[in-house]
Amino acid sequence: CHFELSNKYHIIKMIIFTFVNGGNVLVWYTEGSHWINMKPLLEKLVDGGHRVTVLVPSASLFMNSSEPSRFHYERVESSLSIEVMExxxxxxxxxSIYEMEHMGYVQMYLRFMELFRINLKFALGNLDGVVKSEEVMMKLKRGNFDVLLADPIMPGSELVADILGIPLVYSVRFTMAHHFERYCGQVPAPPSFVPGAMSKLTDRMDFWERVWNFIFYAVQDVVLNHIYWKTVDSYYSAVRGKPTSACELMGKADIWLIRTYWDFDFPRPLLPNFKYVGGIHCKPAKPLPKDIEEFVQSSGDAGIVIFTLGSFIRNITTEKGNMIASALAQIPQKVLWKYSGQAPETLGPNTKIFNWIPQNDLLGHPKTRAFVTHGGSNGIYEAIYHGVPMVGIPMFADQPHNLIHMKAKGVAVIDAINTVINDKSYKENAMRLSSIHHDKPLSPLDEGVFWIEFAIRNNGAKHLRVQAHELTWYQYHCLDVFAFLLALILTIVFIFIKACSFCLRKCCGRKTKTKSEKNEM
Amino acid sequence: CHFELSNKYHIIKMIIFTFVNGGNVLVWYTEGSHWINMKPLLEKLVDGGHRVTVLVPSASLFMNSSEPSRFHYERVESSLSIEVMExxxxxxxxxSIYEMEHMGYVQMYLRFMELFRINLKFALGNLDGVVKSEEVMMKLKRGNFDVLLADPIMPGSELVADILGIPLVYSVRFTMAHHFERYCGQVPAPPSFVPGAMSKLTDRMDFWERVWNFIFYAVQDVVLNHIYWKTVDSYYSAVRGKPTSACELMGKADIWLIRTYWDFDFPRPLLPNFKYVGGIHCKPAKPLPKDIEEFVQSSGDAGIVIFTLGSFIRNITTEKGNMIASALAQIPQKVLWKYSGQAPETLGPNTKIFNWIPQNDLLGHPKTRAFVTHGGSNGIYEAIYHGVPMVGIPMFADQPHNLIHMKAKGVAVIDAINTVINDKSYKENAMRLSSIHHDKPLSPLDEGVFWIEFAIRNNGAKHLRVQAHELTWYQYHCLDVFAFLLALILTIVFIFIKACSFCLRKCCGRKTKTKSEKNEM
Structure with missing residues (x-):
C-alpha cells in the first residue's frame, strides 16, 4: 500500500483544500455585463466551499450589495456620487447611439477619448475608496485572501494584489486593440492575421485591410500610452511612493481567463497562462412561464423570433421604434420583444412586447428561429450555446466587433432578419458553432473555477509565465542581437575591403613599377 | 421537455459516436520511444470503442506486429532489410556515444548531417512501401478512415492524409530548433525567450546566449531547408505529379498533440490547435515483484536509487562500466541497475544488476530517493509524475536537451548523485513539478484521446487553425505593409521638401529681385 504516494499526497491535499479549508477569494468591483459574467464563476466558487468577498464602490450602478447573496460584500466609499455616474x-x-451617427471620424474619436478620460477619472475615484482608505486596506490585509479575481477594465486590482502579495487572476473580454493582452500580458499578435479588437476586421485580410490593421494597432498604442498609462502610472507611483509601472504589475497576473473561445474568436497565438472560457455563464434552458409558452406555441411551424437590445437600452426614439416594429410586423414568425419604452404605433399583431423575457430559456426553445440582438457578448454566447442564428443591430461598445465575428462565421447577418430565417446555412452554421462550443474537454465554468483554485493551491502560477516579461522591448525583438550581428558583419566586410584594397595597391603598385621599368628598358 | 435540444442533440451524437459507431483510426509507423509513447493513446482509443489500424514497415526495429494486440497491424513492404536498419x-x-567525444564541432555536425541524410533515405524507403504500393493505397482508400494519427518524425503521413482526404492529428515530442512547429505549424517562437530545441539553452538567456540562440535557429533553418525539404518536396511532387510543398501539407494538420507540458517545458507562445499532453504514458505504480520488493525493503531508511540508461543502450564499455559501478558502490543507498551487459568488476555490494526492472512501479515506491537516467523524455515524465529527483547521464539525441530542462527547474543534476540525494531542494522541487503535473483539469491521456475523437467527430478542427497558414512570409511579417507605409512617408516627405524648396526659391527669388531693384534706384 505504499505505491502511488505522490498521487495520494496530491489527492489528500486537494480534499483538504476543498472540504476543510476552502479558499479565500477577493473579487474586484466591475460593472454591467462584466459583472453579469463574473457572477456564475463566483457562485460556482461558493459551491466549491470557497469564501468570496466582493468589493463594491458606493457609486456602483450595477452591483447590488443589498440583495441577499452568498457573497460577502465589502463596501468601498467612492469619492463619486451615484448621480454623477448615472x-x-x-x-x-x-x-454611442445617437451622436456618433452624425459625426466625422476624427471628431468622433476625439469625443470618445474625452469620454474615456472622464471614465478613467471616475475609475480612479473609486480606487481612492480602496487604496486611500486605511480602514479598507487594513481589512484587506487582515482578510488573508488567497487570490484576487478581477476584470482589468477597472484599474487598481494589480496594485492591490501586489500590495497584499497574493496571486492575481484576470477575467477579460478583451481590451481595445488587445492592448493590455499584448503589452502587459506579452501575447504575440502579428497584425498580419490577428485583427485588433474593435478594428472591425476579420482574420482574413487583404492588403489594404492589413495596412489598416497595422495603423489601428499603432494608433491605439500611442493613444492609450498617452491618456491611460501616464495617468495610471502616476497614480500607482504616488500610492507606492516609488516609480511604478501599472503595465508591469499587470504582467504579474498568474492566469488570464479570456471570456471567448474558438467558436467566437478567430484563432490566434496564446500563452500558457491564457485560458479561454467563453460562455462561462451559459446553462441549459428551463421550462418557460405558462403565458410565454402559450404565446410561443401559438406560432405554429413558423416559430418565434426573440428581439432584445440588451440591459443598457431601455427605450429608443419613436422613429426607430416604428421602423423596427413595422419590419417585424412583416415576418410570419411570432416575435417576443424585450422593451420597456412605449409601444410603437406600427406594432404588428405577431409582435408582443415584454418588460422582461427569460432570454436563455427562449433561446433553448425548439421553436426559436432567430435571435435579433444588439450583439452583446453574453447574449451571443447563449445563442451559440443553443445553436440559434442571429440578426445583429449593433448599438455601441464591443457590439459591432462581436457581430462581425458572428457574420464571419456565417451565423449572423446585420440588419436583415429574413435572410437568417430562410437561408438554411445560418442555422447549420449556428449548430456547428454550438457543437464546437459544447465539444470541449471541460466546460468554460469548470475551466475558470479550476484555474482560480489552481492559483490558490499553488500560490499563483509562475510556471506558466513566459520569460518575455523580463525582457526590454529591444531584447524581445532581438534588436540588440541584430545590431551586434550587423556590426560584426560590417566589421568583417570593412576589414575584408581594406585588406583587398591593400593587396590590390601592393600588386598594382608593383605592376605599375614593372610597366615603368619596362618603359625604361 | 423540449428545452436543451441542442445540448441533447450533441449528447446523443456523442453517445452514438462512442458506443455504436466508434471511429476508424489509422496510425502512421514510428520507432523507439516514439512508438512506446504512442501505444497508451491507442490502447485508450480501443477502450473507447474505436478501431485502430497501425501501419508497420517490414524493416521496423521496434514495432512488433506479431505480438498479440488489440490493434490491427497493416504490414508495409519496405525496400530496406531489417539488417540494414540495425x-x-x-x-x-x-x-552519438563514442565518436562525438573525440570530434571537433564542425566535424561532428558534418557527420551528423551525413547520418541524417541516410536516415531520410531510409525513411523514404519505408514510404515507398505505402505510396508506391497500389495494394496498400487501395486498402487505405477502402478503409474509410476517420483520422490519421502520426508522429511527423517519419515523413509521409501528411501526404497520405491529403490523398485520403482525412483529418490529420500529429503527436510530436519536438523537432530540431522547433523547425516543423515554427515553419509548418506557424507557432511564433521569438528567439529572445524561446530557446531552440537542442540548443542546450533555457528561457533565461543573457545577451550572448540570445545571440547563440538566434544563430542556432538560423543555421538549422538553412540546413533543414537544404537537406530535408528539398528531398521530401521532390518526393511528394513526384508522387502527386505536381509541385507539392511538404511543409504546406504539414500545415494542414488539425491538431498537434505536443508531448510536453509546463512541468517540463519552458512557457512559450502556442496556438489553439496545439495541445500539450506530456506524460501521456504515465500511470500509478503497481506492487513490485516479491524479490525486488525484498531488495528494496533491505535498504532501510537510506532508500534506493534506480539506474537505467534506457532501451537503446544494452551495454557500455568495460572502462565506463567500472567507473559507474565504483561510483555507485560509494553511496549508502541500495541501487537497482537495469543492464544487460557483463557485470563490472568494481560492482559494490549495495548494487544489484537486473535484466529488466518495473521502472514505473519503482519510481512510485516511497523508498526511492533518486533516479539515475540517460534523460529520455518518457523516463523523465515518470519521475515527474512520482516526484523523484534525478541524476542525468545524457547519452544522445534529445537527452542533453531534456536534462537541461530538469536542471533549470531544480529537480536534476548532471553526473553527481550525492547532491540530489542530500540536498533537500531537489526533492522539494520534484514534488512541486509532480504537483504541477497532476494539477491539471484533464489528464494528458484523456486530453490526447479527446482531441483525436474531436477530429473524428468534427471532420478535423479547421476552426483552430490560424490564418497565418494562408500568408506568404513577407505578408506574415507585414513587410509589404512596412514597404507601403515607408513609400508613403517618403513620398510625403519628398513632396513636402519639393514644395518647401519651391516656396523658398519663389520668396528668395523675389527678395533678390527686390534687392537688385533697390540697387537700380
Missing part, C-alpha cells in the same frame, strides 16, 4: 452613463450611451 | 542504428549509436 449622468455619465447616459452621456456615454447618448454619444 | 546496422545503421548501431552506427548512429556509436557516433
Amino acid at each position: 449622468k455619465f452613463m447616459e452621456e456615454f450611451l447618448h454619444f | 546496422k545503421f542504428m548501431e552506427e548512429f549509436l556509436h557516433f
